């Protein structure tokens with residue numbers, strides 16, 4: 401599953417939500433140091449590692465780790 | 478390659494970025510960030526050493542791309558990117574030079590440099606991010622704004638026809654020309670890869686979303702998703718376009734590779750390719 405969200409880099413544009421076939425992401429209420437409401441991988445366990453989010457993210461905020469099963473969200477601040 | 482701060486754990490492309498400059502200044506959902514990733518994936522696939530390459534940007538949102546990359550960078554002279562690139566290539570012909578230009582940088586103030594670089598077949602990769610407007614200055618009409626589009630300076634819709642950059646590049650003599658869009662990252666990476674590997678003037682036009690200005694003015698929506706969809710709906714792959722009528726292609730952008738050929742590259746006042754220089758014992 402290993403969905404890594406770097407909330408320091410995320411700007412909450414939501415493009416990951418539009419490309420994810422498994423609806424893993426949702427916009428959260430959490431705001432980062434730049435004032436952006438960031439996304440959260442609320443259904444990380446549904447991830448099928450297609451990496452469409454990672455490849456489409458304009459901010460390099462996402463990373464799907466191949467050989468890892470836990471998921472991790474960096475702190476927003 | 479010099480890497481100052483490695484990420485503890487994160488997107489592997491971050492190792493090519495100047496991380497102390499992140500997050501980059503592009504607006505949420507801007508296509509410029511996707512172009513950066515596609516470029517870096519191409520660099521990775523070709524195993525290029527970014528540290529030996531030169532990235533050039535003029536002025537504009539797109540032009541800021543090389544500022545964030547671990548490569549030598551020139552930034553800040555609007556439209557004169559190819560003049561800089563010419564100087565570098567004449568002094569150090571083996572240096573790989575990549576220019577990141579907005580549509581204004583490339584076709585408005587830099588238009589003349591562009592056609593002559595193509596005519597000379599300057600050995601440079603020219604990546605044009607076409608976001609259909611002058612984005613950094615607030616979304617004014619630009620030479621690649623589609624006809625009829627509302628922008629900051631055309632409240633009743635633009636009455637000018639836009640340039641077709643790829644057609645212009647081909648007729649001016651560029652030896653690799655392709656058009657793609659940000660919502661097709663695999664194609665974007667593949668074309669940039671071919672361009673970086675190409676000897677001669679290689680042009681990749683990327684149709685990209687500027688949700689902040691073009692999206693809000695022309696579509697009445699600042700949502701990156703809506704603009705990405707609009708761009709997708711206005712593109713036709715070359716293979717499909719060949720079978721379509723002229724009316725059907727009205728207002729559509731053809732995507733694909735328009736030309737891939739070889740001819741001598743610009744080496745100075747006398748055009749001389751590597752083989753001819755060798756023959757004369759000058760290589």
Ligand SMILES: Cc1ncc(C[n+]2csc(CCOP(=O)(O)OP(=O)(O)O)c2C)c(N)n1
Pocket residue numbers: 536537538539540555578579580581582583586606608610611612613614619
């Ligand atoms: C010589 C000069 N003329 C005008 C400007 C003002 N200016 C700054 S950015 C820009 C346009 C940028 O548009 P584009 O090249 O399409 O890049 P984008 O921001 O859309 O990526 C202009 C006209 C300038 N900086 N320098």
Ligand code: SF4
Pocket residue numbers: 502503504506507508509538539608612613686687688689690691
């Ligand atoms: S103004 Fe437009 S092109 Fe510039 S960073 Fe924002 S979305 Fe991108």
